[in-house]
Amino acid sequence: MPAQSFEARVRRQGGIAIVDLHGEINSFADEGLSTAYAEASSQNPAAILLNFAGVDYINSTGIALIVGLLAQARKSGRRLLTSGLSSHYVEIFQITRLADFMSIFSDEASALASVPTPAS
Secondary structure (H helix, E strand, C coil): CCCCCEEEEEEEECCEEEEEEEEEECHHHHHHHHHHHHHHHCCCCCEEEEEEEEEEEECHHHHHHHHHHHHHHHHCCCEEEEECCCHHHHHHHHHCCHHHCCEEECCHHHHHHCCCCCCC
């Protein structure tokens, strides 16, 4: 069975970097996820939003990759947010206690609204 493809694209909205994730997050996603996170953090955003709306599947290796991103975010003092998780993965994030360390939002607009805009 061929590996499901994974793709991550970075875009910015205000002081927030948004990483749109598509496909399966498993061992094959490691390089793409790391590259996207590095690109997202390169301009020192106030927060990074992982948008899971296009994610079909996350296995235990994928959870470990997400834990690694969380560790990087915490080390740099940056908030890591999530949106678009299915109810199944919200439950997984709660069971694994990822939800204790990253904010989970039902949609992108709610996540963006949670980050204060810097004063001009």
